[in-house]
Amino acid sequence: MNTSELSIFLPYLYLAWSDDILTKKEFETLSVFISSRDWLKPEEKEFLLSKINLAVPPSRSELSDWKKTIERQIASSQKITTLFDLIVSLSDKDDTIITYKPQFEELENNLGLLSEEVINIFKESPKTITSEYGTVTEFDVAKLTSILDGEEAPIINKVKEVISRPEFEYETSTDIFVYRKKVLEWCKILADENLGNMAYPKKYGGGENIADYFAIMETLSYHDLSLVIKFGVQFGLWGMSIQSLGTEKHYEKYLRDVGTLDLPGCFAMTETHHGSNVKGIETTATYNHEDKTFTIHTPHENAQKEYIGNAANHGRMATVFAKLIIDGHDFGVNAFIVPLRDVEMNVLEGITIKDCGLKMGLNGVDNGIIQFHNVVIPKENMLDRFAQINEKGEFESPIPSDNRRFFTMLGTLVGGRIGIPRSALAAAKSGLTIAIKYSDTRRQFGPEGGSEVPILNYRMHQRRLFPYLAKVYAIHFGLQYVTQRFIHKKEEEMQEIEALAAGMKAYSTWNTRDTLQESREACGGKGYLSENRIDALKNDTEIYTTFEGDNTVLMQLVAKNRLSEFRKEFGEMNAFGIINYVYDQAKTVISQKNPFATRNTDEAHLLDREFHLNAFQYREKQILNSAAKRLKKLIDGGLDSYDAFNVVQHQMIEVAQAYLERVVLEQFYTAIENTKDENCKAILTELCQLYALSQIEKNKGWFLEDGYMEGVKTKAIRKMVNQLCWDLRPNAVALVDAFSIPESCLAAPIITEQ
Amino acid sequence: MNTSELSIFLPYLYLAWSDDILTKKEFETLSVFISSRDWLKPEEKEFLLSKINLAVPPSRSELSDWKKTIERQIASSQKITTLFDLIVSLSDKDDTIITYKPQFEELENNLGLLSEEVINIFKESPKTITSEYGTVTEFDVAKLTSILDGEEAPIINKVKEVISRPEFEYETSTDIFVYRKKVLEWCKILADENLGNMAYPKKYGGGENIADYFAIMETLSYHDLSLVIKFGVQFGLWGMSIQSLGTEKHYEKYLRDVGTLDLPGCFAMTETHHGSNVKGIETTATYNHEDKTFTIHTPHENAQKEYIGNAANHGRMATVFAKLIIDGHDFGVNAFIVPLRDVEMNVLEGITIKDCGLKMGLNGVDNGIIQFHNVVIPKENMLDRFAQINEKGEFESPIPSDNRRFFTMLGTLVGGRIGIPRSALAAAKSGLTIAIKYSDTRRQFGPEGGSEVPILNYRMHQRRLFPYLAKVYAIHFGLQYVTQRFIHKKEEEMQEIEALAAGMKAYSTWNTRDTLQESREACGGKGYLSENRIDALKNDTEIYTTFEGDNTVLMQLVAKNRLSEFRKEFGEMNAFGIINYVYDQAKTVISQKNPFATRNTDEAHLLDREFHLNAFQYREKQILNSAAKRLKKLIDGGLDSYDAFNVVQHQMIEVAQAYLERVVLEQFYTAIENTKDENCKAILTELCQLYALSQIEKNKGWFLEDGYMEGVKTKAIRKMVNQLCWDLRPNAVALVDAFSIPESCLAAPIITEQ
Structure with a gap:
């Protein structure tokens, strides 16, 4: 090709062979176009058609030469923005070419080519808006952090310091027992730093600071979430259930040890058949008048406590929610402290504990299933802030409705x-x-x-x-x-x-x-x-x-x-x-x-x-x-x-x-x-x-x-x-x-x- | 309370104490209402007010009696649908009560009680539309299954039979090496059942049935998905890359062994820095004229092959996508078969393989990273369906554009x-x-x-x-x-x-x-x-x-x-x-x-x-x-x-x-x-x-x-x-x-x- 009439076809020839947009059908469109141009000589048509013969593709180096020619042409002029601009330029600005504009535009349409888009293919390293964009900081990052942290900044920073220590390196074992052990160790460190008992009364070693407690939960969550949940089960659910539902005698007896993690415990509310509708739980706590005790019992398998954190391995006691029965009468759901394991961590008689096994996540938390087989606990183990049994063995409560009492109890736990x-x-x-x-x-x-x-x-x-x-x-x-x-x-x-x-x-x-x-x-x-x-x-x-x-x-x-x-x-x-x-x-x-x-x-x-x-x-x-x-x-x-x-x-x-x-x-x-x-x-x-x-x-x-x-x-x-x-x-x-x-x-x- | 004027307050008293809707503020509303009724005597007011004194709640049994009274009243008449109906009924249909209707409606409004809703609280076991609904089958389930399965039913049923065998019991170990081994064993069983090579030519032991191959993939997916992906990597990606990109000599040499899983292999396309934009991969295959070989090389760490299934443990060869370089010229991305391990599964010289480690899922698949350090392979290892190197060491292809050739190659792999x-x-x-x-x-x-x-x-x-x-x-x-x-x-x-x-x-x-x-x-x-x-x-x-x-x-x-x-x-x-x-x-x-x-x-x-x-x-x-x-x-x-x-x-x-x-x-x-x-x-x-x-x-x-x-x-x-x-x-x-x-x-x- 050496005539300008032929070189104007270069872009089409190149596009036909190079990119993956033109199909067989479009090759046909192109060949019809060439054949029907009255301004092309027969031998020119023949030559051009030979270049779009699917059976005889151009060589790779020929294709490369075409591309270079086009690129040089485009580089030579800032004004080439459309395919037709390029054609005019390739024709050495032949005036007759200008008159062909409608023909070429129709061809481009039929090929589905977007003319400006095509030109970009031939431009070297264009600086586009998209590629020139990037990171710039237009505000003081530390100031924004302090706005987010607010008054909690000191406790947040303390927690960050603790969880950044080498002993908090993530556990990567897929063995859940290794993982659970590590999480327990982390919890112990946090307890030693007086982070666990932050919300408990000062009288029992706590910080009496609920705002700090929440900030601790949130900040710990930048680290392992099993740790957060284990922490929440021990110090939040287990400890706060004592604090919210119990009375002084319970605080005295348990709170300090809960806060130091010397007494790991559980919050046993959910049952297999009662998750959302906890009001319907079926575990019973039957009052025994003769020796002033309760018998805690799981009446059937679907009334077993399920998903209970700290139960499978580490919990020694649990706050158990059960229907209180006195003389055959049902007094609604109340809470009781029930021992699960002795100090050597042997499971106590009458208690059956199963492991919930592998979960989608939180495998550092030892969730378990607990069944009670007529387990006897002393009367003082009833968490009696909202209801008591008097000396005569009668039920007493400032809230007469069982429903309302239960929801009042739940209300105290809303911190979770x-x-x-x-x-x-x-x-x-x-x-x-x-x-x-x-x-x-x-x-x-x-x-x-x-x-x-x-x-x-x-x-x-x-x-x-x-x-x-x-x-x-x-x-x-x-x-x-x-x-x-x-x-x-x-x-x-x-x-x-x-x-x-x-x-x-x-x-x-x-x-x-x-x-x-x-x-x-x-x-x-x-x-x-x-x-x-x-x-x-x-x-x-x-x-x-x-x-x-x-x-x-x-x-x-x-x-x-x-x-x-x-x-x-x-x-x-x-x-x-x-x-x-x-x-x-x-x-x-x-x-x-x-x-x-x-x-x-x-x-x-x-x-x-x-x-x-x-x-x-x-x-x-x-x-x-x-x-x-x-x-x-x-x-x-x-x-x-x-x-x-x-x-x-x-x-x-x-x-x-x-x-x-x-x-x-x-x-x-x-x-x-x-x-x-x-x-x-x-x-x-x-x-x-x-x-x-x-x-x-x-x-x-x-x-x-x-x-x-x-x-x-x-x-x-x-x-x-x-x-x-x-x-x-x-x-x-x-x-x-x-x-x-x-x-x-x-x-x-x-x-x-x- | 024994007068009808007083018993009409029973529902309010009960509701006030029993449910968890009424708050302190509503108690006050109620007491204002009682105090300002001119039709109540002072002693009646006093009595009623004593019953809503927050400091002196009724006893639990009193509350229970109230409830029973109300329930009996409602049970006695079908016509009670609103709270006021109940009140009229409790008053023994006292005519004067009817005239109080606006007062009570205002009270209900002020308490935010929805009257019909309240009545339901006292109804025993109501048969509601929601609770009476349940499962009924109105079509022939087996017929619908056959519509879904269509012509693929025989192969689907065969696969179901295989994956229901005892040896396909799920692996529950969290040890990924145990899991990977099990998945490999499962794949071997499937290969033995001639399920892996279903899409390969009959000449090489295959079933020449791509429709069945897809049905197999889908049905296997009812079982373990690591198995499906491992299966797809071996028989689909690895085997089909040979079938789609190679020629007869490659089929002859590899396909049968791929189909029997005697030759486990990989599909090594993705690189650390090139996932979506695979056109940009940087691994090179440099042609050596003197001994007619290629040198496969990873120029830098980000050009390593990553996420490659079958690489970490089981793959012996890989289809490697690399830029072909001849005499310093880049001929675009082509595919080459590169051995990774010998028959004893030792990693070959010049090859570095790393394990991708634990993933969110698919841990039964051994994804790995592969680096090539000037690994030499014979010329025949180039998968040469779309491009060849001739005897003179020149590049030849029926598709001159590197881009288009690459996308044509990718197009043959669309089955995935x-x-x-x-x-x-x-x-x-x-x-x-x-x-x-x-x-x-x-x-x-x-x-x-x-x-x-x-x-x-x-x-x-x-x-x-x-x-x-x-x-x-x-x-x-x-x-x-x-x-x-x-x-x-x-x-x-x-x-x-x-x-x-x-x-x-x-x-x-x-x-x-x-x-x-x-x-x-x-x-x-x-x-x-x-x-x-x-x-x-x-x-x-x-x-x-x-x-x-x-x-x-x-x-x-x-x-x-x-x-x-x-x-x-x-x-x-x-x-x-x-x-x-x-x-x-x-x-x-x-x-x-x-x-x-x-x-x-x-x-x-x-x-x-x-x-x-x-x-x-x-x-x-x-x-x-x-x-x-x-x-x-x-x-x-x-x-x-x-x-x-x-x-x-x-x-x-x-x-x-x-x-x-x-x-x-x-x-x-x-x-x-x-x-x-x-x-x-x-x-x-x-x-x-x-x-x-x-x-x-x-x-x-x-x-x-x-x-x-x-x-x-x-x-x-x-x-x-x-x-x-x-x-x-x-x-x-x-x-x-x-x-x-x-x-x-x-x-x-x-x-x-x-």
Whole structure:
């Protein structure tokens, strides 16, 4: 080929043979095109057709020459941006070629070639926006850490120091007995550091500091989660059950030894047939008048205590929940201290203990099954804060209803529903740290001819991780709030706080599940290797959505609490109040649901705090309102209320979800308000905007159904979420650095070996 | 209390003390109410107030008496449905009481009591709709199994027979070396049964039956998934790489021994720094003219072969992908057979093998890292189907472009993208079977006074599991279709089939991830115990979303393929065609987007096949159209095409998703059309409706944004999804029984020990 008429075909010939876009059919399209050009001479056509004969491909070096020719041509002129520009240039700017433009454009169309895209194939190392992007830190990381840690910084730092010691190196044995032993040793070290008894009265060696106790649970969760759960079982469940359900004589006798781990124990509530519905447990504690003892008994196999932490190997006693029977009468569920093993760790007579065996995770915790065969314990072993047996052998309680007494007892144990979501949050932070730091250095693909690009520069990768980063920050402030509410609770707030804690437990643990799933996938094959720790984080926290209350069941409870609050709110309104409420609602509708607002896509509006808060509050109210109405309609229509609640279960989950999201958003904005440092404030605001908008995006179906937003607005929100992800990317590494997780805890070679 | 005026307060007194709804504040409400009744005498007030004194609760037996009184009253009359009915009845139908109705209703409001709900508390064992529901089978399970198995039934039954033998009892050791050994033994049994070489030419001992090979992969997946992957590495990746990339001399030399497992081998493509972007691998194969050999070399640690199955312990050879270098020129990626170990299993000189160590799952597969230090192999070890080195030491290939040659090579290996999603599907079926059968027997909670209810009767539980049940059936038919397309492929269809297989691989493996997650949570604590097998199913399939192509990357490829098809469709249209297309689109809009259609909530319409197909097709076209337009706009606006593709990555995922959902729905409906048995047809139709509507529900944000549906319709769809779940419940157990998974494979004590 030496005529310009022929060289203009070079790009097509090259593309036909080189890339994997053109198929046999497209070769045919090209040959029809060549054959039917009246401006080509027969011998030119013949020559060109010979070059697209599938049976006789060009040689590899010929192909390479073509490419070089094209590349030189493109390099010679800045102005070549389309395929036709290239053709004109190859023709030595032959004027007649210009007139062929429509023909060539039709050809490109028929071949499905995007002309600008093709030109890139020939450009050397193009500097694209995507490849030029990277990590920049625009705020003081240490300052952000101190905002997160708040007043708990000293205890957090102490725990970090302890778990960074050499003796806390991770156990890698797959032998669960080796692992359990190691976890027990770690617990002993923590006890020696006076971390276990932090919440107990000072009188019994404790720190009387519940806030510190929660901070310890959370910080320990950067390390092994079996350790956290074992720690929680011993010092939280076992110790706190004595403290919350027992009286002075029990504290005196046990608390100090529990706190030093000299007396390892269990919390034996769940039975094989009763997990969520613990009210229905069947283990019995029968009072014996003659010798003032109780007989603890497992009436059948499905009433055995199951999943009991510390039971399989290390527990010497247990707080056992059992139905109290006196003279054949059932006095409801009460709690009793029952010895399981002697000091030599022999299992006592009448006790059968089985090992729950291998689990998906938390294999450093020795969960077991306990059966009691007419085990006799002294009367003083009844934890008698809420009910006693008097000298005459009669039952006495300031709370006459068995139900209410049981729920009061459970209420005192609600702390677990704060410790677990905080532990879950720490695990999510670890997973995100690993995924984001890895993605910042892992390179894969890149612009044609350019070097490969960190995968964190890909929009989809950002989309996968950054909404979780924002949500983790949001939940952090949400859980700080729940903790504060719990610590400073007044009696009349207990129901609300219990519901809030139950809800946040579900919200945080589900978020951890999702965050770790995405983190694993974001790390690809490396994420699958146990050494990189997402394995343990993910499998250990898997059960967090189930224990301390199954999340779905908890969400139903939260929703029922919201409904009952809602009814009271309406009930307590007098006529004037109702008018005001209706007026308020109308105002909301007028100000937020007018066509200007529902279609407002201004950037300032979409990023506006008031818009976010209004949308979340509106959604919460409307969903609650609609669930209440629907329930009433079903029951008024003659449905049994049990059936009616079943019909709306799905809606109830949304009631709880909308409530929790509103609380979390408010707390995030409150935390931002309280932030003094301008750079920290700016980055937190960006995160909060991403949290708000990505939740709205997730719920856009609802907002559109309701008419609160129109499609034009939800589309703009999707774009804004993309934009916020892109904008956050430079600071992403710093934002996980601000979690300040000890290196020795992260320990993943994919982020440490660089 | 003996006057009727006082007994009417009994329900309030009882409720105040018994349940956990009334708080301190509500006690006050009640006492204000009592104090301000002008129809109560002072001593009556005093008496009543003494009964709600928080400091002096009633005794437990008093409370019990109150309850009995109320229960007797309610039992005496069918007509008592509200709290006020009860009060009237307690007053001996005192006429004056009737006039107090507004007062009491206000009180109930203020206390937030839902009157009908309260009455239920006092009813004995109410027979509710929820508790009376249960398992009923309305179709012939064996017939449905035969519809699922189709022509592959004989091979499926053979595999089931083999894996049900005693020697296939699951390995429970946590020692990965014990586990790997067991898996190898299992593979050997399968090889002896001529299952491994099923796809190889008969000439070399094979069955020449690729359809059977896929059915084997899928059926084996009811058993241990390490076995499946080990099997796939040996007979699929290793054996098929020889068959697809090699020539007769290689078949002759290796295939028979590969098929009998006398020659265990590896497929060494992925490198530490190149997973998704395999085109960029850096291992070199340098041709030595003098002795006609290649030197295989790992230039640096990040170019080592990683995650290679069969490498750590058992592989004796590997197909190694490396850049071919001749005289300093790079001829792109080619494949070579490289020995790793001698017959005594000693690692050969120049080879370094490391163990990938513990993984989240698949620990029965010995994944390893391989480094080559100038390893010399003979010229004949080059797999030379697509490129050869001639006698003069020159490179020759019928495919001149290195890129295209490489992708052609990869294209021959696409079978893995059919085997993996089918294996994933089987794992999802196992998980659902365990979760649904357990939920059918697990009872928790129930109506007041009634017995506990199987958790599968709860709407939320149905919502969690049944859409996945429907989707698993849908994907089953989708994957049957892809398999058929692959087996009967024509060359010009290859690109489409490759994209389809890649997409279905992502679609199925993500679905398995989600299905197993939900199955685990649905089984609560029992789901966490390894013995119940969701652990292994979940953790083993976790990597399915990454290997054989990272799902997110595959979805981008699928979307690019759809875009290029879309461009060609437009390109090839002449003016007349375009007019027709526009007319078609307009017709769609007229017929489907008129106010009647967008707001149509008729049950018949919502369940209608045409509505489903139209909605899925419409969505697919619109999303594709909009992505194409957006891309063009970005590129026309001057963005580099690489950057432009980055901007739309999120939309690209939706393009692929909408395409796959449409294909799957069509195949499901096609399968239903071909079903003769009426009962099977009916149940499959119900499942298909649930699949269609739950996908629409999931995408309702999009449909609302687009205006294809209005809120009234998407709300009706949500209700219909609930209804379909409820309607499916009786047949749910039979529907998982129809998967016909061997008992010995399911093996979960929660469903076998009953």
